[in-house]
Structure formats: structure tokens, C-alpha cells
Amino acid sequence: MKICLVIVCxxxxxxxxxxxxxxxxxxxxxxxxxxxxxxxxxxxTSQYLRPAAESTQTPSPDRPYLxxxxxxxxxxxxxRNANQTIERQGFFEHNKVIIISEEVARDGLLPVVDxxxxxxxxxxxxxxxxxKGAEAKKVIATKGNNISRIPANYLVRLIDNAExxxxxxNVLNYYKQTLGDGVDPVIxxxxxxxxxxxxxxxxxxxxxxxFKEDKLVGxxxxxxxRGYNWVRGEGPVFRGALSLPSLFEKxxxxxxxxxxxxxxxxxxxxxxxxxxxxxxxxxxxxxxxQATGELKTRKALIEYLKQVEEQTKKVIEQDxxxxxxxxxxxxxxxxxxxxxxxxxxxxTVWNKVKDDWAGTFSNVxxxxxxxxxxxxxxxxxxxxxxxx
Numbered sequence: 001m002k003i004c005l006v007i008v009c010x011x012x013x014x015x016x017x018x019x020x021x022x023x024x025x026x027x028x029x030x031x032x033x034x035x036x037x038x039x040x041x042x043x044x045t046s047q048y049l050r051p052a053a054e055s056t057q058t059p060s061p062d063r064p065y066l067x068x069x070x071x072x073x074x075x076x077x078x079x080r081n082a083n084q085t086i087e088r089q090g091f092f093e094h095n096k097v098i099i100i101s102e103e104v105a106r107d108g109l110l111p112v113v114d115x116x117x118x119x120x121x122x123x124x125x126x127x128x129x130x131x132k133g134a135e136a137k138k139v140i141a142t143k144g145n146n147i148s149r150i151p152a153n154y155l156v157r158l159i160d161n162a163e164x165x166x167x168x169x170n171v172l173n174y175y176k177q178t179l180g181d182g183v184d185p186v187i188x189x190x191x192x193x194x195x196x197x198x199x200x201x202x203x204x205x206x207x208x209x210x211f212k213e214d215k216l217v218g219x220x221x222x223x224x225x226r227g228y229n230w231v232r233g234e235g236p237v238f239r240g241a242l243s244l245p246s247l248f249e250k251x252x253x254x255x256x257x258x259x260x261x262x263x264x265x266x267x268x269x270x271x272x273x274x275x276x277x278x279x280x281x282x283x284x285x286x287x288x289x290q291a292t293g294e295l296k297t298r299k300a301l302i303e304y305l306k307q308v309e310e311q312t313k314k315v316i317e318q319d320x321x322x323x324x325x326x327x328x329x330x331x332x333x334x335x336x337x338x339x340x341x342x343x344x345x346x347x348t349v350w351n352k353v354k355d356d357w358a359g360t361f362s363n364v365x366x367x368x369x370x371x372x373x374x375x376x377x378x379x380x381x382x383x384x385x386x387x388x
Contacts, residue, residue: 274349
């Protein structure tokens with residue numbers, strides 16, 4: 001009886017029927033998607049790791065990655081086609097970043113993202129960015145300013161360390177925003193530039209790519225992106241420094257380090273008119289004061305901090321209005337989620353306007369209410385005054 005029980009248990013054990021040996025797979029660290037100029041098909045450039053070249057035991061002088069480009073009618077097809085060009089089966093679950101060209105993005109990203117979400121070969125937390133002014137395959141192969149020997153790791157770190165002048169969004173959140181009602185996505189932008197000095201190329205993370213539904217309609221610069229992040233109250237908005245004109249000396253500056261921020265959008269319906277209020281609360285601290293001078297009393301210090309808070313408030317209000325006006329007039333794209341807020345607060349009104357929300361959003365009035373709290377001046381009570 002015991003022998004029969006053991007045999008039955010052995011048959012029920014799953015085992016490692018689907019395991020993949022490391023020596024049989026090619027780990028992909030990054031992907032770039034372009035359009036083939038001759039056929040119009042998708043062109044996928046995958047960056048495969050060469051672990052032996054990074055070994056600490058027996059390091060190799062070889063480049064630690066391999067670039068493989070394949071073409072096909074669909075994303076899943078080009079991913080599979082790579083298996084025909086190298087001796088290892090592509091393994092995309094460790095992929096960290098997907099770079100997409102402007103041309104692909106303007107045609108629509110749902111066919112691209114759908115393959116990743118449906119096929120499950122690429123995880124949803126992977127960063128997605130747009131290559132501006134260059135092919136995506138050039139960006140993923142860049143060697144400019146890299147400390148890491150693997151370009152994909154360098155690009156991922158740029159996004160991980162992003163500050164308030166850019167945007168970070170992963171595949172899953174892009175998919176949710178595109179398919180959801182009342183909000184359009186904004187994606188981070190990588191700008192590729194050829195330069196005259198070594199390393200002769202440069203990539204920087206700057207601004208955002210604005211989408212209407214799933215199609216790229218334009219770009220916002222760093223100042224406008226900063227305003228976008230303040231409205232959304234998410235992402236890297238609390239990581240960044242803000243330089244303001246000094247209140248003590250002309251052509252001198254004070255630096256404000258942005259800390260925690262909270263943002264809330266409220267909708268109001270009055271008859272047929274829909275309006276919104278954006279309320280932002282920003283905490284910050286003073287980290288640098290170029291001007292010399294002295295605040296001799298506590299009252300003078302408090303008054304000085306109030307003036308700095310007012311300066312910061314005006315900058316935030318200006319940036320927010322700048323990006324909202326551009327989204328309304330130029331893009332007609334609700335990247336802030338006003339529609340989501342209206343649906344939450346007034347679902348009956350939303351159901352009436354949602355079919356032409358882009359048109360309604362373009363003319364909707366709004367107000368901006370900003371509060372700034374300077375919580376610290378560092379280790380000094382005021383600007384230093386040099387001794388005679």
C-alpha cells in the first residue's frame with residue numbers, strides 16, 4: 001500500500017518540465033522598435049547580453065552585448081524571428097527598457113503594447129520611451145556618457161534617476177491609460193545627438209511625448225513637463241532642483257530642492273458649464289544661496305521665506321498653465337485626467353460628454369491653487385556675509 005502511495009505521489013509531482021538552461025537562452029536587456037523604410041514592417045533591435053564578457057572570474061575583452069535586428073509584420077513575429085539569427089532562444093523577461101521611434105509612435109502603439117501584454121514575454125513594469133530625432137536602434141546602441149558597459153543598463157538608469165523635467169511610464173500603465181476613459185498618456189523622451197568630440201554621440205532624457213488615444217501627437221519641453229508632473233502629482237516631480245532669481249542681488253540665484261508634493265483635481269458642474277480646479281501643495285527646502293547678505297532677526301528670516309515661497313508658487317502656477325494651455329489648444333489631448341475626475345465626481349455629466357471629450361476638454365475653464373511650504377533653510381539662517 002505504501003509503495004502504491006509513493007508511486008502516485010511521484011506521478012503527481014510537476015517537476016521542471018518547462019525549465020530553460022542559461023546556456024540555451026539569450027537574455028535580452030533592451031529593445032528598440034523602428035519601421036523598416038523599405039517595407040514598412042516593424043524592425044526590432046534586441047540587445048542580448050554576453051555574460052562571459054562581464055565575468056569577474058575570467059573576464060573577456062569582447063563587447064558585453066550583441067545587437068540583433070529582425071523585421072516582421074507584427075511585434076511577436078519579429079521577436080520570434082530573432083531565434084533564426086542567433087544560436088540561443090530569445091529570453092525577454094529580463095528586458096528593462098523599450099525604445100520606440102517617432103514613426104512607430106505616430107502610427108499608434110496599441111499594436112506594439114498589445115503583443116507585450118497578451119504574449120506575457122515582456123513584463124509590464126518595463127520602461128517605455130520615445131526616441132526623438134533619431135532611429136530607436138541608434139539610441140539603444142549609444143556609448144556616449146556610459147559608465148555601464150551595457151547601453152540598456154545606462155538608459156534604464158537615466159529613467160530611474162529622472163527628475164521633474166521628464167516622465168517615466170511603464171508598459172502596463174501606458175496600456176491602462178490608453179484603454180481607460182478620460183486620460184491620455186505622456187511618455188518619456190530620449191533625444192539622440194551626434195557631437196563633434198569624443199564619444200561623438202550623446203543621449204539625454206528630456207521632456208515628454210504627448211499621445212491622443214494611442215498615437216503620438218507632439219512633444220512638451222522640460223518646463224512644460226515639469227508643469228505636467230505638478231498637475232498629475234506623481235512620477236519624479238518631487239526629485240529636482242528649481243533655480244530662482246535671488247532677492248538680494250541681481251544676476252544671482254537661489255536653489256530650491258523640491259520634496260514631497262500632493263496634487264488634487266476637482267471638477268465642478270454649474271448648469272452646462274464644466275470647470276476644474278487644480279490644487280497643488282509643494283514642500284521644498286533651500287539648498288543654495290549665491291547672494292551675500294545677512295538676515296539679522298528671526299522676523300526678517302520669516303519674511304524672506306514667505307517671499308521665496310511666493311516666488312516658487314508663481315513658477316509652479318506658470319508652468320501648469322503653460323502645459324494645460326498647450327494641451328488644450330495644440331494637442332486637444334487630456335493628459336491630466338480631467339475626464340477621469342469628471343467621471344468620478346459627476347458620472348451622469350461624463351456620459352453626456354465622453355463621446356466628444358477632446359472637443360469639450362479643449363475649451364474647459366480651470367483654476368490653479370498652489371501652496372508652497374519651505375520646510376528648511378539648510379544649516380544657515382540666511383546668506384553668508386563675507387568679512388572685510
